Amino acid sequence: MPSLLPLLAMAVLSGATAPLNDPASAVDALMQDYAGHVPGASVLVLRDGEPLLRRGYGMADLEAGIAATPATNYRLASVTKQFTAASILLLAEDGALSLDDPVRRWLPSLPPAADAVTLRQLLSHTSGLVDYEDHVPAGFQGQLRDADVLRILEGQDRTYFTPGSEYRYSNSGYALLALVVGKASGRDFARFLHERIFQPLGMDHTVAHQDGIDTVSDRAYGHSRADGSASGDWTRTDQSQTSAVLGDGGIYSSIDDLARWDAALYDDRLLQLQSRALMFSPATPTGEPDVPHYGFGWRLNGDSAWHSGESIGFRNVIVRWPAQRLTVIVLSNRNEPEPYPLALAISKMFRAPAP
Incomplete structure (x- = not known):
């Protein structure tokens, strides 16, 4: 996006954090490449639970000419992981499981190499389990589900490192956590999310999507450049072989529903204080200079907690500055x-000046 690079660089690299006189217009300028008949985005800025900016840009469905709005539901990809983590924490509060349970207590078909792996290590990406994406059986047709991830890992009697000794981001771990939620709660993961998180918070249009079982209202469809270049035409790339795995990335939601989720992270309406503290406490160093620690479903960087979501045709992020009660959410279908x-x-346009 050449036209935006100078403005982005100034906004991100400048030491100034004073809000702009007209931040909405400045955001519109930043988002100009998402406007028009192109795959779009929805943007939300919250302070103290109130929307300072709430916008849709471009198209949710390019082929049908349906515009993106604040109600548009995007595939969250790995932003899903914070909901998977919250599900495990809710079950821990219920006494249905312990974070230090061996994963094989709940999924005994895993091989002996997983003996030492705990739920806590799955949450913090320190299990060392192999990446299921690298071991999809040759000739596998259709889409993988969380249960397929378990079957793949049943044939991998090894780990990348001694569980608990290192950090390695793992979609495998979060797919298994979704299955643990099902085992410990007695209901499938999608139903648990609906009954224990989405419905209580009024996230009425959020769903862990299962094709043929539910529908996604106001759905955004993912797109990619046809030739992989910055100037190629857009083509629909909405689903991949792994898009139906729920625990690591299968939720669809909107900025409006995510505002309700953000609000719940400040008080006891969903999770107890101790559980929220665990979510946002540095569970493990990552060795990555830009993201020094990982909690449970959140990347932690000084005064902010954030997570991105990357899937074929979708790029998303939620960033929170709890001390300032400020949150920025950007969901896009490209x-x-x-x-x-x-x-x-x-965020630079809305954050209070540094003391």
Whole structure:
């Protein structure tokens, strides 16, 4: 996005954090490449639970000419992980499981190499379990489900490292956590999410999507550049072989529903204080300079907690500054660019000056 690079660089790299006189117009300028008949985005800025900016840009469905709005539901991809983590924490509060349970207590078909792996390690990406994406059986047709991930891992009697000794981001771990939620709660993962998180919070249009079982209202469809270049035509790329795995990335939601989720992270309406503290406490160092720690479903970087979501045709991010009660959410139905720098640039327009 050449036209935006200078503005992005100024906003992100500048030491100034004073709000702009007309931040909405400045955000519109940042989002200009999402406007028009192109795959779009929805953007939300919240302070103290109130929307400071709430916008849709471009198209949710390019082929049908349906515009993106604040109610548009995007595939969250790995932003889903915070909901998977919350599900495990809710069950821990219920006494249905312990974070230090061996995963094989709940999924005994895993091989002996997983003996030492705990739920806590799955949550913090320190299990060392192999990446299921690298071991999809040759000739596998259709889409993988969470149960397929378990079957793949049943044949991998090894780990990348001694469980608990290192950090390695793992979609495998979160797919297994979804299955643990099902075992410990006695209901499937999608139903648990609906009954224990989405319905109580009024996230009425959010769903862990299962094709043929539910529908996604106001759905955004993912797109990528046809030739992989910055100037190619857009083509629909909405689903991949792994898009139906729920625990690591299968939720669809909107900025309006995510505002309700954000609000619940400040008080006891969903999770107890101790559980929220665990979510946002540094569970493990990552060794990554830009994201020094990981909690449970959240990347932690100084005064902010955030997570991105990357899937074929979708790029999303939620960034929270709890001390300022400020949150920026950017959901998009295109394969590029990554929205984290964009969210930081937007935040600069609304954040209070540094003391």
